[in-house]
Amino acid sequence: MPEVQIGDLHVEVVRKNIRSLRLTVYAADSRIRVAVPTRTSHADIEQFVKARRAWILKHQANFQARVRPAELQYVSGETHYYQGIQHVLQVHTLDGVPRVVCAPDRTLHLYVRPTDSVQQREKVLTTWYRAQLKQQLPTLIAQWQQVVGVQVQEWGVKQMKTRWGTCNIRAKRIWLNLDLIKRAPHCLEYVVVHELVHLHERLHNARFWGLMDQFMPEWRAYRDQLKVSLGESGGKPDAC
Incomplete structure (x- = not known):
């Protein structure tokens, strides 16, 4: 660049x-x-x-x-976010396959091997986050495709540093930022709608924002929430 x-x-x-x-x-x-x-x-x-x-x-x-958050160590007592809600991490050791269990009391139980490093613990939690987001997206995308009146050919999830989502108009493919699983569900919906609307209008112009007003009148409030850091992750600019 x-x-x-x-x-x-x-x-x-x-x-x-x-x-x-x-x-x-x-x-x-x-x-x-x-x-x-x-x-x-x-x-x-x-x-x-x-x-x-x-x-x-x-x-x-x-x-x-701004006070920079301490680097995560993936140990018991740390705060991690899921769907916009703070959860307390509890780490357990086992000899089996590592996994994550989200409990109703807002605890994330992380089961890892005794020898797993910080990086391996992070990978287990990240894999769980990715699975949760991929499980939620098909229904969400199908619902909003009907509202927006477009059809995507492909969608995916990846880690992005500076964008909440992207849209390849020619391929009709959208990507969603993995960190959206840490945000409130309506923030995830906002980014989905934002990317779908790009299939009507490529630019962020008056027509684009008018379509956003039509399909999701509350989009500004959701966008503003995305601009607020959760603590463990730095703020990102607006979607796209």
Whole structure:
């Protein structure tokens, strides 16, 4: 990805088939990214960034001032999220196949081998999260396809650092971020609807947001909830 130095700011520049310039400052590392129309000149990009320098520095300072959550060790007593609800992790050792059991008392029971490392414990929990999300998505996607009036050819789940979802319009394929299983169900629904609406309208323009208002009037509240960090994971920008 091309990078440019504008004054004292290091900026990633992405050229896309869009109509206007878009500026993003990422919470996780204070990285600056500008998406610009394909033929935008360097001078226009420089002017755009310099005009927003104060806004950029303000957001970088706010992100850097946040208390960073302690790195997870996957030991008993830690807080982990499932469907937007805090669960307490309880680790048990066994000689059989590792697994996770979600109890009604908001406890996640993690069964691992005595010799399993932190990374192996994380993998067991991540595998369980992935299975839960994949179990929920078929019904959710089928329901909202009828509402939105589109049909996807394929969908999948993957870990993404900067997006909650993506849509390949030509292939009619959507991807959902694995971390959505940690969020409230209506946040997951918002991202599903967001990606489905892209099959009607590729751009984030007035028509796109009008369709979002039509299909999911409460989408703004759900989007805002996604912007709030859960504690163990850094905030991400809006879907797409």
